[in-house]
Amino acid sequence: MMDPTVPGKIPHESGVDRALDGALFDVPYHVLGYEWSEDGPVLTLLPLAMEGSGLVPDGRHFEIRPVKWREVEFRISRSRHCTGRFEGGEYIPCPLSEEVTLFSQCPSCMSHDIPDPDCIFEPHCNTGSCGASFCRKEHVVYITSFRGHHKVGMTQLERYLTRGREQGADIILPLFVLKDRYSARFMEKEVSRTLKIPQSVRSGVKLRSWSGPLRMSEQRKALERLKERVVSRWKDIVGGMPPSVNIGKGPEGTDIPPAELDYPLEEPLSSPPMRYRKKVLRGEVMGFKGSYMIFRSGGLRAFRMGELPGSVLYFRDRLES
Known part of the structure; x- marks a missing residue:
């Protein structure tokens, strides 16, 4: 053995x-x-x-x-x-x-x-606990901006800033708080569907944008406008919500401000970098x-x-x- x-x-x-x-x-x-x-x-x-x-x-x-x-x-x-x-x-x-x-x-x-790897991307703890401790932690649904390209995502509340940096976002804004990972993933998809905000930004788009101006003030205002849309469409977003979704704080009760994320990189770059795969x-x-x-x-x-x-x-x- x-x-x-x-x-x-x-x-x-x-x-x-x-x-x-x-x-x-x-x-x-x-x-x-x-x-x-x-x-x-x-x-x-x-x-x-x-x-x-x-x-x-x-x-x-x-x-x-x-x-x-x-x-x-x-x-x-x-x-x-x-x-x-x-x-x-x-x-x-x-x-x-x-x-x-x-x-x-x-x-x-x-x-x-992580007993069930499916819970990383498509958690299903509404049908029974998967045994992963991170699934039971508080999560946030957030929006990020990459030089004006937006996406909606979800992550554990305690690591939302880290998650923003992992993705290379310029700025991140939490929308609302959920009690568990399953609830966060369900609501992430509903925000994406209702407001037509994508759940990903392609790597090529990010890399090409790094040679453009940051314009943080404009990016911040754009995210705040998106949150206002979430508030105004809240009834539509939660309209098909099953009882198994546990909301901790709605968008009007979540007052975490936008966070500008900095990196050890002088921007804007002189030109868009090319992907290196060798x-x-x-x-x-x-x-x-x-x-x-x-x-x-x-x-x-x-x-x-x-x-x-x-x-x-x-x-x-x-x-x-």
């Missing part, structure tokens, strides 16, 4: 790419997470070492702040493998090191925190916004850091933890 405390091996992907000075990218780290804090983005890494034909943990995980980077040069693995899980502050590697695609965890590791990344770091690192390499480039968890990064030298 497999020991769940013993990590599996991650396949080592050898590469012929070298650093500009000819050095090999042969110092591997498993990316366990990428998230935003009040001080900017945080990358959680686990040192790895070769064992036979695979990679195994070689020390404790640590956090680095990419905002300190001035130049970057590393190689990214082609495949992604389960990031394991945290329990009581301790890291537990995946015993299988399973390859992953949609999420950064395999179903077994994810089940300890597996060797090198260049001058310009800053970070949402999921993206903006860097200069023959022009402005945007690399999606949010896709890194589960990947192995190969550096030429050991990083300072």
Whole structure:
């Protein structure tokens, strides 16, 4: 029987790419997470070492702040493998090191925190508790602005500012408070349907907008007008609401003001950055916004850091933890 405390091996992907000075990218780290804090983005890494034909943990995980980077040069693995899980502050590697695609965890590791992954996007706790603690927390339905492109979303009340930064929004405004995640998702869809506000803004739209003026005052006023529309159409929004939806505070009782979100990136950019999808990344770091690192390499480039968890990064030298 497999020991769940013993990590599996991650396949080592050898590469012929070298650093500009000819050095090999042969110092591997498993990316366990990428998230935003009040001080900017945080990358959680686990040192790895070769064992036979695979990679195994070689020390404790640590956090680095990419905002300190001035130049970057590393190689990214082609495949992604389960990031394991945290329990009581301790890291537990995946015993299988399973390859992953949609999420950064395999179903077994994810089940300890999120028994039913459907609740991430389409919660259904109205038919019975899924066992995930975040589903029972207070949520908000909010609207965000990306240079005048708007979307409606929902998230836990305690992390709405973080959620705005994760998306790279310029400004965020909570509309109303719900008692649980299912209720928030239901009402998010009703606001979208009633007021014709989309639930997403495409990445290309965001990137192209970053070279335009911020005009925060105009964006703030536009969000406030949208909230006024929510108030005026409230009866239509809640008209088909089932009894299982639990509203904590309606739009007139929710007085959280719009929040302007700042980033470690000087805006507006001189030109729209191009998406960068290659597996060797090198260049001058310009800053970070949402999921993206903006860097200069023959022009402005945007690399999606949010896709890194589960990947192995190969550096030429050991990083300072």
